[in-house]
Amino acid sequence: MKFFVTCPKGIEQLLEQELQTLGADSTKQTVAGVYVEGDLRLAYTVCLWSRLANRVLLQLVEGDAVTADDLYALVQSIDWLEHLRPNGTFCVDFSGKSDAINNTHFGALKVKDGIVDQIRDATGKRPTIERVQPDLRVNAHLAKGRLSLAVDLSGESLHRRGYRRQAGAAPMKENLASAVLIRAGWPADQEQVPEVLDPMCGSGTLLIEAALMSADIAPGLLRRHFGFTYWLGHQSSLWQELIAEAETRRTQGLERCTVKFIGFDADEQVLSRARQNARQAGVEHFMNFEHRELARLKRPGEAESGLVVTNPPYGERLGEESELMFLYQLFGQLLRKHFAGWRVAVFTGNPELCKVMKLRADKQYRMFNGSIPSQLLLFQVHHKVAAEDGPVEPVVLSSQAQMFENRLRKNLKQMARWRKRESITCFRVYDADIPEYAVAVDYYDPMVMVQEYAAPASVDRVKAFDRVQEVLKVVQQVFELTPEQVVLKQRKRQQGSEQYTRQNETGHFYTVVEHGVQLRVNLHDYLDSGLFLDHRPVRRMIQSISADKDVLNLFCYTASATCHAVAGGARSSTSVDMSATYLDWARRNLDLNGADPARHLLVQEDCFKWLAKPRKERFDLIFMDPPTFSNSKRMHDVLDVQRDHVRLIEGAMQLLRPDGLLIFSNNYRRFSLDYEALSAFDVRDITSKTLDPDFKRNSRIHCVFEIRHSNKT
Incomplete structure (x- = not known):
């Protein structure tokens, strides 16, 4: 018999070696699979024992299929009653295309027709299509005008x-995990490796596969159904013989296995899944899963050698790469400190991250995790590297980092008199003044938030990471802070409501003071802190003109402007925003400043909808600071401030009393107000008056307009 055994791209060589070990005499590698010849025992053995294969396809025929009629004729050249009962079930998996057959659904339909027509003509009965566990799964592949038909014995x-x-959220497939382990030398040298550790184990796939290998457990023993189960060529006695042999080997292997398998993860929920998976696999007795942050990683026992194998995260969530570089760097530091003599295998879809581990890879292998090009890197942690336990050396800065430090100190000195005079405790210290250090540094007494502007693709990510590390060291020195008092964020181009999306859940709020107003900030959980520092002069202006006024704050965010209005003696206020999270934050801000809830209202609604409703109330002062763009699910439509600002302003002006004032602002750097469409109002651009010294250098940080009803008749 001729078979084609498929596998993930990148592990074809390993699969060929495995097939030879399982008894195959004739093998030939190709992309994502291996051709092999053998008997039915070999096919069953591969289904039961292969740790690397995806499918075992019994090849039936191959021939030219230039047209749909050619394809149909080739299908009918097979005696399908040798494979399928007349009233049985089957399905067709079709891949490939040609000029005449350019749709996989059409190709599958023609194969189905060929099978059904033949059986119906011969017996008067017709089989039916069944996608889930059919009696027969037919595989059809069309390439370069040639069609190959096969029975899928694996199901x-x-x-x-x-x-x-x-x-977990990004699970590794079991056969890919096995390939990683085999490349890492497992289980060939398990006698010299008493412990296998995955410090970021997720749902435990790597450890469970390692245990199955160590205990000589056939990976197919737990499966209840294969593609050959109801195939007419199935030899049940031969299959049961192989199952009995595998069960005996499992019993003996479990008795022999002495290796300890240890898994750590920061997510307790995913660890519960790992424990359940280990129980299902029958290897829970060898496993020790523990809830542990990576920062607490240490050698689990006294073993002088072992294997660390892991698939760390490498996703693309907002700002994640910068965070992950710190994770990989920490991982490398802990390996050098605690795992001298151990081998390390790291499988990642972002090998650039591994450069910051500061470990030299002895071997590298290219693989694919689904469609993601990935790499497996193998390291040996040497004793001389790990034994560095001397005193901590003083921080040595590069000449460029010293320039950054000098600029930081200069900016602080230049702003010192202004900060003291205005009692400013939250301010921007630095904003990409030096091109090589593209960060913003904001001080929120007693913390500092460093916002890294995402580097262009042309910039070496490791160099960019090293510069950010220098920034953090300089900030700690200049402000005399601990590492915990410096928070790093990465700012990318915002999409929709990302600016306001929760990034973490530390719940780390604390209170700052601005012009006598108390405001809650959170530097950890969101991209922004809850307080836009550049709008400080606007808030000060609102505070100075709010006495005995009815104030409306649209797109209020955390209602910091409303709090200033309250402090300025506003008679009443209404603050509108869609987000329940930010309105809760706003409520706490108002409470901090003694606002009477009966007179200072919070409304959760889309501002467009709120403005469109008929309402009797009128306001003396309206502040509106919409986002540049928003496609929040709670909105009926997409907000684009350039496109929609006229409609927003006109809606607000309908609620403004004759002698009232609308302050309209936004942070779209290319914003252009449509003066012609708003010619019925008196509009004045006051942006230059709303820039404090810490934002003078970045005059496009926002734009602000005063808008009043016109006195023209």
């Missing part, structure tokens, strides 16, 4: 062992 992909009922 579901063989990577689905049957033990993983639940997985």
